[in-house]
Amino acid sequence: MLRVGITGGIGSGKSTVCRIFETLGVPVYYADEEAKKLISCDEAVKSQIIDLLGEDAYLNGQYNVPFVKKAVFQDASLLTALNGIVHPAVKKHVIMWMEGHRGRPYVLKEAAIMKKGADLDKIIYVSASEEVRLARTLERDTERTEEEIRAIMKNQFSSEYFKGISDFIIENENNLLIPQVLAVHQKLLTS
Structure with missing residues (x-):
């Protein structure tokens, strides 16, 4: 079983991409949600x-x-x-959690913080421009101000960092997501 990370900055669309993978039967571990439960x-x-x-x-x-x-x-x-x-x-x-999914071709761990070689076999980066990410986050997180979101972005890894550690990049600007996810899915099934 491959252990695959999926990452990207705030507002990049990681959760949307993960939901598409879930419709393909891929188990997804949402690190932030699980951290909140553990806390x-x-x-x-x-x-x-x-x-x-x-x-x-x-x-x-x-x-x-x-x-x-x-x-x-x-x-x-x-x-x-x-x-x-x-x-x-x-x-x-x-x-x-991953041990509980043995026998699957691969599982996904979704997290904003990710490092190469961090117990993962492959990494997918969901990419979007800062302005698109800002607009999405302002629409989604109505309690946050633009300044707060920009501060979060400033403290996150850069797109260059993410690209450098990633095996696959899914562009989520104005691109169609499903064909990109299907292409990555097929590559992971044959890895």
Whole structure:
């Protein structure tokens, strides 16, 4: 079974591309969604976050996003430490998830942060211009301002980085997605 990563910047259309792969019967692991579940439900993760940030990290048993955001944006070392809790938990979880899908030709792990050789056999990059990504994100995330989205983009890997680590590129500007996904799917089935 091939372990395939699918990545791209905010608003690139990773989720849309993943849904097309899912219609082809390909299992998809959504790293951000699973991280949120682990932060909310995994007692070991919760305990480590409380040890790092204090009891205010959870309010009535719920992850206190505004408090955590404020804390980690004021102190970069706290963000690094928080990622040091969450990322290993997600990595362990995705490995177990992939093991549960043995026998499939390939599975996808969707994540905004991805590195070459990070327990993945192939990487797909979903590409779109910054302006298209900004417009999509503003439409989707109505609670975010343009400045907030641009700040997120600035902190993400560049398109050059993504292109450099990727085996396949799906252009999601004004291009038809389905033919591109089908072409990648066929190549992965024969890899």
